[in-house]
Amino acid sequence: MPESHNARLTDTEWEPRLIWPGQLVGSKVACQRYHIDRSTLVRRIQSGDIVPLARLDGAAYVFDLADLPAAS
Numbered sequence: 375m376p377e378s379h380n381a382r383l384t385d386t387e388w389e390p391r392l393i394w395p396g397q398l399v400g401s402k403v404a405c406q407r408y409h410i411d412r413s414t415l416v417r418r419i420q421s422g423d424i425v426p427l428a429r430l431d432g433a434a435y436v437f438d439l440a441d442l443p444a445a446s
Contacts, residue, residue, distance in 0.1 A: 397439045398427070404435070407442040 405415050408424070418424040419435065426435040 393427070393438055399437050399439055399442075401435050401437075403439075404437045404442055407445060 401412055401415055404424075404426075405412055408415065408418075410418070415424065415435075419426060425441075427438045427441065428436045430436060
């Protein structure tokens with residue numbers, strides 16, 4: 375996997391991995407980790423700078439804590 379948290383992955387770079395339920399977080403935690411507000415998070419997702427793990431029901435984003443910057 376690329377070392378940069380903002381690197382885009384192509385289908386050929388994708389690797390399956392185990393994710394435990396405690397690793398899954400929503401937009402609130404992602405915003406805290408990136409030090410941005412929700413509207414900025416959505417813009418960065420739309421531009422491809424931030425890639426969520428999944429999107430539930432077309433609204434809620436889900437992230438893997440391992441993909442987010444370390445808490446400070």
